[in-house]
Amino acid sequence: MRERSQHRASVITVINLKGGVGKTHASWLLAAVCEERKKRVLLVDADMQANLTSSFVEEGHREPGVEALFDPAQDADPNTLIRKSVFPQIDVIPANTRLARFDLADRHLWEKTELHLSLVEPVSSLRPSYDFILFDCPPRLSVVSFAALCASDYVVIPLEAADWGAQGIVQVTAAIEEVQRHYNPRLKLLGYLVSRFKRARAYQQSYLKQLRTHFGGLAFDTVVPDLARFEQSVTDRIPITLQAPRSEEADIARALFREVEARIKALAGQSSHRRKSNVRRSTVVAA
Numbered sequence: 653m654r655e656r657s658q659h660r661a662s663v664i665t666v667i668n669l670k671g672g673v674g675k676t677h678a679s680w681l682l683a684a685v686c687e688e689r690k691k692r693v694l695l696v697d698a699d700m701q702a703n704l705t706s707s708f709v710e711e712g713h714r715e716p717g718v719e720a721l722f723d724p725a726q727d728a729d730p731n732t733l734i735r736k737s738v739f740p741q742i743d744v745i746p747a748n749t750r751l752a753r754f755d756l757a758d759r760h761l762w763e764k765t766e767l768h769l770s771l772v773e774p775v776s777s778l779r780p781s782y783d784f785i786l787f788d789c790p791p792r793l794s795v796v797s798f799a800a801l802c803a804s805d806y807v808v809i810p811l812e813a814a815d816w817g818a819q820g821i822v823q824v825t826a827a828i829e830e831v832q833r834h835y836n837p838r839l840k841l842l843g844y845l846v847s848r849f850k851r852a853r854a855y856q857q858s859y860l861k862q863l864r865t866h867f868g869g870l871a872f873d874t875v876v877p878d879l880a881r882f883e884q885s886v887t888d889r890i891p892i893t894l895q896a897p898r899s900e901e902a903d904i905a906r907a908l909f910r911e912v913e914a915r916i917k918a919l920a921g922q923s924s925h926r927r928k929s930n931v932r933r934s935t936v937v938a939a
């Protein structure tokens with residue numbers, strides 16, 4: 653009990669403008685390792701396609717889901733929206749098509765009503781109960797994606813080893829910078845994650861090389877290959893770490909998780925170093 657109350661979740665948004673690049677699957681892999689390591693994780697499905705929801709929750713569309721947090725008329729308690737999955741460490745706030753009503757694309761409209769700040773309070777209140785809170789975003793930069801960024805500490809951008817100019821990376825990166833500037837200075841980019849990598853294709857190998865040169869340290873070392881066993885695990889709705897714990901695929905999930913943890917630690921170290929040097933600077937000024 654005591655340990656639970658000391659949790660402060662790391663909050664991560666998984667986002668890209670392009671569809672089908674492995675956003676939901678990245679959330680799946682991280683959740684799979686949380687289950688294995690007994691880390692409490694809350695998956696917030698921010699995509700009305702509800703792919704993540706349907707993997708973990710039966711009849712997720714019937715009850716209120718994430719849309720309730722965007723509805724000013726409801727003033728919903730986020731705890732009432734949480735559904736338990738059959739996996740003890742994995743909880744879900746489901747999505748459904750009712751989210752469409754709130755997922756405005758017109759920025760002027762949502763800024764007027766501050767809809768983009770809808771997730772900030774709910775996330776603060778849920779942080780103590782989890783080790784990780786993950787937002788799985790739709791392939792759009794509408795208000796729900798912005799709201800996830802406004803409430804998060806970190807961002808992961810999955811992309812394919814193909815022309816990244818065509819994957820909306822420029823727009824996503826600009827959106828992150830804008831959120832950092834105006835709404836959430838705490839937000840940090842954890843990195844670009846190459847997903848659905850087709851190892852046998854020469855052009856993907858060559859894009860991977862270019863991508864590493866282009867993004868440098870912001871490219872994850874872990875690459876998630878396109879493998880049938882990953883697809884099987886999603887289809888069977890069993891985390892890969894449980895379905896095939898000794899497989900290469902489970903090891904890839906663990907490597908991704910370790911890298912996420914290490915990147916969070918490194919960024920936290922940088923922030924505390926910056927805070928300390930600010931304190932030192934202000935002490936010198938005061939002296």
Ligand SMILES: Nc1ncnc2c1ncn2[C@@H]1O[C@H](COP(=O)(O)OP(=O)(O)OP(=O)(O)O)[C@@H](O)[C@H]1O
Nearest residue numbers: 671672673674675676677791848877878879882883
């Ligand atoms: N590494 C992988 N190996 C095999 N199949 C994968 C892998 N990653 C994702 N898939 C499968 O590819 C499909 C698309 O992946 P996913 O749903 O994660 O993409 P997405 O970016 O979330 O898509 P959307 O933009 O529609 O939300 C899914 O059926 C998923 O199970």
Ligand SMILES: [Mg+2]
Nearest residue numbers: 675676699703
């Ligand atoms: Mg998805």
